[in-house]
Amino acid sequence: MSPRRLVWLLAVALPICLLAAVLYGAVRLPALDVLAVLVGWDDGMDRLALIVRQLRLPRALLTALVGALLAICGAAMQGLFRNPLADPSLIGVTAGASVGASLVIVFGSGLAGFVGLSLVSLGAFAGGTAAVLLVYRLATGPEGTSVATMLLAGIAIGALAGSVGSLLEFYADNEMLRRISLWRMGGLDGANWSRVVIVAGVGALILAVLPRQAAALNALLLGESEARHLGIAVDRVKRRLVLLTAAGVGVSVAVAGAITFVGLVVPHIVRMLIGPDHRWLLPASAMAGAILLLVADTLARVVIAPTELPVGLLTALLGAPFFISLLRRRREYGL
Amino acid sequence: MLEVERLTLSAGGRTVVDAADFSLAAGEHLAVIGPNGAGKSSLIHALIGDTRPIAGQVRIAGQPLDDWPARERACRVALLPQASALNFPFTVAEVVRLGRGPHASGRRADRQIVDEALAACDIAHLRDRPYTRLSGGEKQRVQLARVMIQVWRERDAGNRLLLLDEPVAALDLGHQRWVMRQVAALAAQGVAIVSVLHDISLAARHADRMLALRDGITIAHGKPTDVVTAERMQQLFDTQTRVITHPDSGTPVVLHG
Secondary structure, X not given: OOHHHHHHHXXXXXXXXXXXXXXXXXXXXXXXXXXXXXXXXXXXXXXXXXXXXXXXXHHHHHHHHHHHHHHHHHHXXXXXXXXXXXXXXXXOHHHHHHHHHHHHHHHOOOOOOEOOEOHHHHHHHHHHHHHHHHHHHHHEEOOEEOHHHHHHHHHHHHHHHHHHHHHHHHHOOHHHHHHHHHHHHOOOOOOOHHHHHHHHHHHHHHHHHHHHHHHHHHHHOOOHHHHHHOOOOHHHHHHHHHHHHHXXXXXXXXXXXXXXXXXXXXXXXXXXXXXOOHHHXXXXXXXXXXXXXXXXXXXXXXXXXXXXXXXXXXXXHHHHHHHHHHHOXXXXXXX | OEEEEEEEEEEOOEEEEEEEEEXXXXXXXXXXXXXXXXXXXXXXXXXXXXXXXXEEEEEEOOEEXXXXXXXXXXXXXXXXXXXXXXXXXXXHHHHHHHHHOOOOOOHHHHHHHHHHHHHHOOOHHHOOOEHHHOXXXXXXXXXXXXXXXXXXXXXXXXXXXXXXXXXXXXXXXXXXXXXXHHHHHHHHOOEEEEEEOOOHHHHHHHOOEEEEEEOOEEEEEEOHHHHOOHHHHHHHHOOOEEEEEOOOOOOEEEEEO
């Protein structure tokens, strides 16, 4: 498929999925009335307008943003590590966030949140970014940052965080355990406008800056010294990528919990369709990530309504078969 | 164009290149020969700034290598490494095009340069194939095309230097000759070449001068006919050889003893 064509397809599909996410849910809303609310003709305060404005729209936007962030950060990590199977959790974000969230659930239940973010979210964000900074510091010496050391440090920090998490679970009571395990599965049911604004702020920065690193990421795939020979300031690029990814994944995990699969497999699927050129891969991954998460979250709300499934279950359930069907043609793909 | 002044390099506390001293004019080809571990690769990597010398200096166009901004340097100096780590399925044309990264010569000019380089390295027929599915020799020619187009045009930069670390190691006889001719064509346009070659006869045939290294020490430096002698080969490689003169080119040819 030509990259241009895929980007067009995704650009058409994304608004459709956004609209569908607003229309479908525990109750199905009539399309025309919803459109009237969305474009502002209907500024009433009836039940439908409230559902759209206060529940469905912020949730759909948050879902799209989180999906886009996870996927574009995953694409950047895979480029940085020159490994198509890398994902943001490799540098410790998810593990750190999980410990942060568990700590708050176990010890901080009485405390209040901050501008629409629950304390659990803040704990997750703090844990995630702290883990990345630690990994980055461990891998950075006088000779620059070693990507291989970063990978190993990520595994070490991940293991450490895992055992701290288990220790916390050991001391937690049943109610806490349930909250921890639900948080781990991920979910977007906490969506509200202040979360949308926070994620949109971070997201705007990342979606604007990451694509500008596309040429550097392409050169980095050749190898670090080769990229340096092509005039790329490799250490600066690495620092920028790690910090942006930590912020992007950190904030996603903070508002939506640990949603796996999107960051790992969406860039991979896009690469199989249009090749590894980051100038197309980064924007296409962002859009495809948003679409996958929107579809998964819409289904999560509909399948056993009024109860919601954890969205993390559905991302894998939807994405894996597609991924497997692509894997079967991996010969053409060149792996 | 290139001046190397008493360049000394160390790695892991060991001196790997000891006071290498030579200079190269535009269009000249210097071949570095020597046994495994003699410091040939270390030397060539120091010429692009990968390693910092513990003594001595490298100057490009009169200016110390460290003073060149990274991108300016990338427009002038390119290096073909021994092996490549690329394992993402870029097409051949995409890999080659990466070599134009440092330049701002425009999409149209770049496309034409890529086409010329694909033809020069005899890989035009592979243009849309994924790099990951090529054979070793094909990959080497793709990488060669990539570094060649980094220093392709005199318009982009006046002083140009191409460093080749074993450029023909994976190539068949026909392509060895083909590639060495393309390198010579680039030299004819004023690009200075430093190559590391294990085939002494091939090096003697194509280089203007040769530098023989052993344990980081310069054993000999000069015209191929002066450097390549049976005695010198014994000294470098600890093996018996016979050196004869090529009937057509008059350059020395090394025969196993």
